[in-house]
Amino acid sequence: MSPPEGGNPFDLNETIHQRSRLGIMTVLREAGEADFAFLKENLDLTDGNLGRHLEVLAAAGYVSTRRGYDGRRSRTWVRLTPQGSTALQIEIEALRTIINRADETS
């Protein structure tokens, strides 16, 4: 996980916090494993954008990918790693803190 940086009093993890990547991680947590086409459609991302975000997440060790075949069609499957699952949980708790603070002042 990235070390805390300035401007981050809420322990938000910039790698995951970015909204498309937060969407990808959330969908993967629900789906267990999802293929590229499913993520693309569910998250309304282009091939290029999804590929780039998955590279960032894989470089951080948060997702792993495997290639498989569906008949003759090549497919790429993606899942959260244990490290990714933990990092997502920490981000979720940070978001919960923000929401609770907002609820207290609404």
Added chain:
Amino acid sequence: MSPPEGGNPFDLNETIHQRSRLGIMTVLREAGEADFAFLKENLDLTDGNLGRHLEVLAAAGYVSTRRGYDGRRSRTWVRLTPQGSTALQIEIEALRTIINRADETS
């Protein structure tokens, strides 16, 4: 408010979602009005970073600033606009949706 863009199935508002700006908006909602020095210290931001994020938020119509004096010292006060307050609430609800989805699969 910015229109929804691709890669944003959760209606996250990129202007606010960026983690330093989410922190600024959350603190302003609590504080009502805060001066530059208070925000800087609370959010662990440099002058340059805080100034840049406030410019982004002001350009979106989410915060307003006023100059005042504390003795002979010039101070800049910042507060949420009604539009900023509404946008923050929408972002908070989007975050709540993500957390609820995560909680359901944990």
